[in-house]
Amino acid sequence: MEETTERGGTISNNAGESQKRNRIQVSSTKKPLFFYVNLAKRYMQQYNEVELSALGMAIATVVSVAEILKNNGLAVEKKIMTSTVDVKDDSRGRPVSKAKIEIVLVKSENFDEIMAAAAEKDRGGDGEVQS
Secondary structure, eight states: OEEEOTTSOEEEOOGGGSOOTTEEEEOSSSSOHHHHHHHHHHHHHHHSEEEEEEEGGGHHHHHHHHHHHHHTTSEEEEEEEEEEEEEEETTTTEEEEEEEEEEEEEEOTTHHHHHHHHHHHHTTOOSOOOO
16 A cells, blocks of 8 residues: 655655655656656666556556657666555545556666767767868
8 A cells, every 4th residue: 555745755765665766756747748758767777677657647648658768779678557546635625536647667778878879969979070
């Protein structure tokens, strides 16, 4: 059983599942889409996989982030989980069920090469000598 806090964080009752370092909890309003894409890339560099998690309206953002990473050849889906969680709604005074999604992505075989090529492109060098 998970309890969702007002800020969107989760408190887990399972002892082995304290806050994961490679989990990104996505909000639909707080940050732009590519903030989450770039953060997921950094997490995959550090941990080799990333878990994207969202509730309600933020689910579309998580799916978009995952699809961008997959379509750019950076990630492969490892697991997708959907569920509903009861969130305490202070304005109504009763729990409200919200949809939840968790997508686990792992680095693709080409991840390091693609990231290195992007870093080289950002530095302005393309490796070719022009005459």
